[in-house]
Amino acid sequence: MALIGLISEKIIKTPLVSTDKPDVLxxxxxxxxxxxxxxNYDAVLNAIQDREDKQSTGLEQGIAVPHGKTxxxxxxxxxxxxxPQGIDFNSMDGxxxxxxxxxxxxxxxxxxxxxxxxxxxxxxxSKAFCxxxxxxxxxxxxxxxxxxx
Numbered sequence: 001m002a003l004i005g006l007i008s009e010k011i012i013k014t015p016l017v018s019t020d021k022p023d024v025l026x027x028x029x030x031x032x033x034x035x036x037x038x039x040n041y042d043a044v045l046n047a048i049q050d051r052e053d054k055q056s057t058g059l060e061q062g063i064a065v066p067h068g069k070t071x072x073x074x075x076x077x078x079x080x081x082x083x084p085q086g087i088d089f090n091s092m093d094g095x096x097x098x099x100x101x102x103x104x105x106x107x108x109x110x111x112x113x114x115x116x117x118x119x120x121x122x123x124x125x126s127k128a129f130c131x132x133x134x135x136x137x138x139x140x141x142x143x144x145x146x147x148x149x
Contacts, residue, residue, distance in 0.1 A: 064097035
């Protein structure tokens with residue numbers, strides 16, 4: 001699982017403070033900046049917003065996967081945000097999103113980006129797992145759930 005190598009407490013925030021879509025995107029990118037994972041906050045945020053403007057990355061069953069590509073990163077970056085209360089993210093099923101997996105990749109890195117998206121889609125199929133993540137009390141608990149450690 002490619003995602004496991006990216007997961008650490010410093011890139012997870014629960015609960016998110018944001019209450020709307022634009023703020024969620026800013027907060028998730030800020031998680032990466034605060035964790036020292038990115039140097040150019042604006043470039044990453046612009047890449048994510050540009051992708052989101054084309055089509056919402058709010059999937060179904062409470063999951064959103066905002067993502068984008070930018071030269072501002074050289075390797076795949078992940079931030080995880082959890083909003084137990086749910087946030088309107090223009091999801092495909094019209095339901096609020098609670099689990100946010102933000103992915104940022106370099107334009108030349110299609111492989112890891114696509115693999116990570118596929119892994120998230122696979123995780124999303126388990127309602128019990130998603131509920132456990134939503135109810136996680138801390139970033140540490142999220143890491144334990146996702147890595148089995």
